[in-house]
Amino acid sequence: MKFWLILVVLSPITYLLVNRSLKNKTTAPVWLCWLIIMLPSCIWTIWTYIFGEQQPLPLPVLLFPLIICPLLYGWLVQRGRIDKPKDAKDAVETSKNKNIAMAQPTAKTTTPRPIDSTEETALRNCFPWNVYYLQNIDYRPQAIFCRGKLKTIPEKAYHEIKNNVEKAFGDRFFLIFQESFKGKPFFALVPNPQAKAEEGEVKSDQRMGLALVLFVITLVTATVAGATINGTSSEKLLSDPSLVLPGLVYSLPLLSIIAVQKFSNYFVAAYYKVRTTLPYFIPFPFLLDSFSLGTLGAILQRKSPIPHRKALFDIAIVGSLLGLLVVIPTLIWGLSLSSVVPLDESSIFNIQAQDPRLSFLLSLLAKLALGSSLTAKMAIELHPLAVAGCVGLFITAVNLMPIGQLDGGHIVHAVFGQKMAIAIGQITRILALLLALIHPYFWIWTIVMWLIPLIDQPALNDVTELDNKRDFLGLLAIALLIVIVLPLPNAIASWLNI
Structure with a gap:
């Protein structure tokens, strides 16, 4: 009976942890993922209840749930994973961080606000030719990509362009500096959802x-x-x-x-x-x-x-x-x-x-x-x-x-x-x-x-x-x-x- 009581105590705690870890990351039912996580404990409890505490768990009964259930859990989470634009990986693997993935508080998808011609000019002026020679600006749903050629050491380029972007746009964007898989450095501007509510969220975290x-x-x-x-x-x-x-x-x-x-x-x-x-x-x-x-x-x-x-x-x-x-x-x-x-x-x-x-x-x-x-x-x-x-x-x-x-x-x-x-x-x-x-x-x-x-x-x-x-x-x-x-x-x- 005590094992069933342990399961009763453990179950809601596990559910809360699973719900928290999967929130905004997958469409897979939380209750099903939780059930898979709890399945090994249930199997072992049933075995103990039927055969008694003195009968040790056979190795297959012990290992099989430990191997299969995590694999099944991972497959289920991956199958229901919320799709993101392909270029999000180029930006920051941006949306693995759910805070970066939330661009507009009123929108379900992450879409940066369009920047007009004046703002685009200001953005281009953030990239001095002798620091980073900007060749094109590419607008995507989750980021604004700025591609060109690096003309100085990376650290100097990042700090100078970051300061310029902050002067032009305040804390409206995160500035990301990353290498593509072809080895070419690029910049990306990703909307900052914490721009107006950072202090209020610190306590809740x-x-x-x-x-x-x-x-x-x-x-x-x-x-x-x-x-x-x-x-x-x-x-x-x-x-x-x-x-x-x-x-x-x-x-x-x-x-x-x-x-x-x-x-x-x-x-x-x-x-x-x-x-x-x-x-x-x-x-x-x-x-x-x-x-x-x-x-x-x-x-x-x-x-x-x-x-x-x-x-x-x-x-x-x-x-x-x-x-x-x-x-x-x-x-x-x-x-x-x-x-x-x-x-x-x-x-x-x-x-x-x-x-x-x-x-x-x-x-x-x-x-x-x-x-x-x-x-x-x-x-x-x-x-x-x-x-x-x-x-x-x-x-x-x-x-x-x-x-x-x-x-x-x-x-x-x-x-x-x-x-x-x-x-x-x-x-x-x-x-x-x-x-x-x-x-x-x-x-x-x-x-x-x-x-x-x-x-x-x-x-x-x-x-x-x-x-x-x-x-x-x-x-x-x-x-x-x-x-x-x-x-x-x-x-x-x-x-x-x-």
């Missing part, structure tokens, strides 16, 4: 009450999960709620890791005057004690465009690196409290007998924490604090994947440009799929990568490149992802005697 409620619920679900990881059965928790307190050893470090990552993103975005929501924690009361994690992390929604690639890079990398600075000491401490047990190779993720060799970084930290007690053919029975560190490490690895709108996708976009970032993302997907055919461990990474769209939103100035320091940090982030995801090589394992 924060939604502090919603963020606080979601955090409290997540703290509860993660603490209960930590208590079950610590060996307390759900029946004992129901009879004596005070037994949930040891679960704080798991929940507080895990939520701290997530908070550091997301609030770092939030404050760096605020530094660059990019409007975002507060981080929304996602509670997840899993249905079986042995698989309970309590949360799916947190989300941060951006409400205004990124000004340039430097800001895009800084917002992405600061959260991941600072989060990792919390993850590593948490893992070392948690592993030092863990015990060594015989290796059970039948399970990829097993907190009673976790194989640290599945991750290069985890192997090194485990050897550092456990010393000579960790040897070949031995695994680790993870302490709840170590489980929190492992989950934090997994979340960091997911964030660093060079795909789409993940932090790693932002990083490679900022370092290499949008066109190269799309190619890197596709190559990463294919490599993950090939590795998954060799070792089943990589299937979880492969599924995550193929569920995330490749294309990232460009910055307003998406042409000016980064400095050498940021380029180095970007390569370092990719290296960190590799050492987290790739297993420990046999040669190094033999050298370390693990």
Whole structure:
């Protein structure tokens, strides 16, 4: 019965999150998308109800819904995706940001106001011939494209033309500077829907009450999960709620890791005057004690465009690196409290007998924490604090994947440009799929990568490149992802005697 009660609590929260994420993005019925998201939980609950809690979930029953339902959800959302003009991709992938997509408050489609001959003359005068030689102006439903030849360095051209456009049109337009897929820089003027209501919308974006409620619920679900990881059965928790307190050893470090990552993103975005929501924690009361994690992390929604690639890079990398600075000491401490047990190779993720060799970084930290007690053919029975560190490490690895709108996708976009970032993302997907055919461990990474769209939103100035320091940090982030995801090589394992 308790599982049904959990579903009753989880269902409205999930519906609100799905409704918020799909609003103005697809015509697919929200209730159907929500039903697909809830289907795995329903299947597992029905299995538990029929066969009892003592009967573990068969691997196909566990994995099949996790694979099929996200694919079905993505297909349904994509099928009902609201069509946008083809040239919107050239402008900013403009309308992935729903605020940019709303041009006129009284119109259903994004159509910039026609500019008369006088305004067109003013627009042409915004482009000095020795900065950007303007050749033609192309009017499209979502933007006014200004195409020509760049005559100076990109950063100087963007700032000078941006100042000229602001003098001529005020805050009526966003000015976007981007390279086409043929490598030619162009400018685009996109209507700014926040021109008259920016101050009023800042408060509504924060939604502090919603963020606080979601955090409290997540703290509860993660603490209960930590208590079950610590060996307390759900029946004992129901009879004596005070037994949930040891679960704080798991929940507080895990939520701290997530908070550091997301609030770092939030404050760096605020530094660059990019409007975002507060981080929304996602509670997840899993249905079986042995698989309970309590949360799916947190989300941060951006409400205004990124000004340039430097800001895009800084917002992405600061959260991941600072989060990792919390993850590593948490893992070392948690592993030092863990015990060594015989290796059970039948399970990829097993907190009673976790194989640290599945991750290069985890192997090194485990050897550092456990010393000579960790040897070949031995695994680790993870302490709840170590489980929190492992989950934090997994979340960091997911964030660093060079795909789409993940932090790693932002990083490679900022370092290499949008066109190269799309190619890197596709190559990463294919490599993950090939590795998954060799070792089943990589299937979880492969599924995550193929569920995330490749294309990232460009910055307003998406042409000016980064400095050498940021380029180095970007390569370092990719290296960190590799050492987290790739297993420990046999040669190094033999050298370390693990």
